[in-house]
Amino acid sequence: MEFKYSKEPFDRISEEKKNRILHSAITEFADNGFDSANINKIAKKADVSVGSMYKYFTNKKDLYLTVVDFSVKKLRTVLNDIINSQDDFFSTIEKIIKAIQLYSRSDEALTKLYNEMTTENNYELVWKIASDMEGITANLYASIIKKAQNDGIVRKDIDSKYSAFFLDNLFVLLQFSYSCEYYKKRLKMFIDENVFDNDDLVAKELLKFIKGALC
Amino acid sequence: MEFKYSKEPFDRISEEKKNRILHSAITEFADNGFDSANINKIAKKADVSVGSMYKYFTNKKDLYLTVVDFSVKKLRTVLNDIINSQDDFFSTIEKIIKAIQLYSRSDEALTKLYNEMTTENNYELVWKIASDMEGITANLYASIIKKAQNDGIVRKDIDSKYSAFFLDNLFVLLQFSYSCEYYKKRLKMFIDENVFDNDDLVAKELLKFIKGALC
């Protein structure tokens, strides 16, 4: 499904300006949530006038939805690329884990926004945008699990849908644990202060956990 | 650690009034987040004057922290009770899953608040309160896993800390999936529209997933 919450003039500005605006908005919304986010600050940080912001977006909500849509699409792209590379099942899982570790670090704000987004506030509008991605993710996982079952890599007595759900749950919380301050602290508490210095160990343990669960 | 963000007079009012206020506040904060929550509305819903609210709490933030502290303590209590009942490992896990399903339904708002709380906004203050609970949870899980390893129920080649972390991740997202609108929809998308009519199946599948991962 295609959504468009920006106005005509937004399509006509340079990619560079678009990115400045999106980036500025993502950060502000990720750090402050929808209500506390300040459009005037977003405009200033993006070096754009408030007036222009209202030429590009009808109101705060539409800017938010544009930003959510953008973020969600970006998250989906990464996943799609990995799955489409047609590796064997556990290589794919491993790639996803590594991608989460890498990506959550470089684009923290996007994951923060995703966490913020799941909050009750305005969730109905947000869901309209995100349902698409969640649906695709659900199907992708279920289908590669099913394929792995057919290939004899994953055991047959488990339900592919439920496994997909639990798998994604592990991934979502891994993402948060690498991006959001609260979950970062929580991870340190579960393992130790230096856990972020050893991504490979985390990846290895999670892979082991998942392998056990599915084989 | 003990925290107290309420003022003296709050201790002196009837339990019933206290509950009215806490409940009203939890709901408002859970649904709107810290910034959009409206103290005047909280007061009205609790049938208390704004003036009184400020007799009980120094300001909005302290009301929020009181509510967070209350919620976090309540969540911890449930878990503690289950673990202290000294069942065998997988009975304990099963009980926890069932408790999450039951509890997340009856006290939706508390879990919503927990989700809302992990957001970047004000996380520093919140962490002071929650770190306690997260630490206890981390240790509890790690120690029952270790015990289960010694008892030969859980395999020896896994790390108890990491397993505890992944286990809790599965539980946290299960909680959210039974309480928060966004995650509820997501769960339906992964399984199907009627997933909430069959708690036992969800529990069974999750238990199977965990058993596989740990044995």
Next chain:
Amino acid sequence: MEFKYSKEPFDRISEEKKNRILHSAITEFADNGFDSANINKIAKKADVSVGSMYKYFTNKKDLYLTVVDFSVKKLRTVLNDIINSQDDFFSTIEKIIKAIQLYSRSDEALTKLYNEMTTENNYELVWKIASDMEGITANLYASIIKKAQNDGIVRKDIDSKYSAFFLDNLFVLLQFSYSCEYYKKRLKMFIDENVFDNDDLVAKELLKFIKGALC
């Protein structure tokens, strides 16, 4: 003229309690002005319940007026005592100066209140109370000056009323300069940092100034 801004029950409480209330109120009004003064704080400082305060005084304004009336009467008493002691003119003037120096130090709050009182806020009610004192002061000064003229101590070509006015102006600002923070700093700026260590010099110079003006 006699005023009464307190209610019946205030007359019946012990002198000690009355003083506690008046003292607490004078300080609060002197330090914060009418509007910022906080009745609840006044009550607490006086160790009296707010409820009682409203048994004693109809409202904040009446408490203020009671306090103003009390302060003004006390100021008048000091002056009256000195003038009635029937010394010669310049001994009287000297005694007044010394009294101001002494009194303004021990009862700072009363003078602060007097300064605060002359502010536009509520001046009409205040004037009703203070006019009495100001009138008496005006007459007292004018009459002792006139007497001093008749006695040949003060020169004949000056107007007793105007002299009384200028004399009192010097006294009022001396009072403020010994009580109110702003005027204290100002005095230090005119003379030097240690001016308050040498009351006799200040007194001597002022007396010299006045003698010159009137003889």
Next chain:
Amino acid sequence: MEFKYSKEPFDRISEEKKNRILHSAITEFADNGFDSANINKIAKKADVSVGSMYKYFTNKKDLYLTVVDFSVKKLRTVLNDIINSQDDFFSTIEKIIKAIQLYSRSDEALTKLYNEMTTENNYELVWKIASDMEGITANLYASIIKKAQNDGIVRKDIDSKYSAFFLDNLFVLLQFSYSCEYYKKRLKMFIDENVFDNDDLVAKELLKFIKGALC
């Protein structure tokens, strides 16, 4: 010392608008004091939105300080101009008296504000601004007195600093007596109801008083 309590945008608006705001604020603060002054009323009286007020000034306090700074500077200017006109000593004194009479009538609010400012409330902030003016005043008076002593116009046995102080006290209270309601009534009480119809007489008597004191 230079102070700036207004924000950038305030510098950019028209002189006319600036004056409207300053005038409205001076009046409101002079009449009600800092605490009771109502920013919304100031804005309305100045025909400016509240929002704009907060674009121009960080908060109520800064608006107050801007207004105090403005008033104090204006008062100083008048005095400086007179003293710099290089008349002989008593012509200068006479000019000052006449200026006070004239100026206090046309700009009542400024003097009211000065009186209000000396009150305990917020005096620390205010003093930072006013100390400059008071210091300059103190030095100016002391130096013209000293010069007059050298010129043989003022007698040598008096201290120039103390004389400057007493002189300024007489002037300050004259100012108040021409501007502030309380002090106006007081002046009428000392002289008579019609005292304000005969400025020349007041000036003459005060000059006589001062001449006596200093010669």
Next chain:
DNA sequence: CATGAATGAGGATTCATTCAT
């Protein structure tokens, strides 16, 4: 008569949105 918890109107401040240039 004494108490002090409860009330709620009032005011400072913020920020999404508009509109004249």
Next chain:
DNA sequence: TATGAATGAATCCTCATTCAT
């Protein structure tokens, strides 16, 4: 089309006053 000054509704918080005990 771009700008950013201006707007004013909305909300946190204080405190004079009331009243049940």
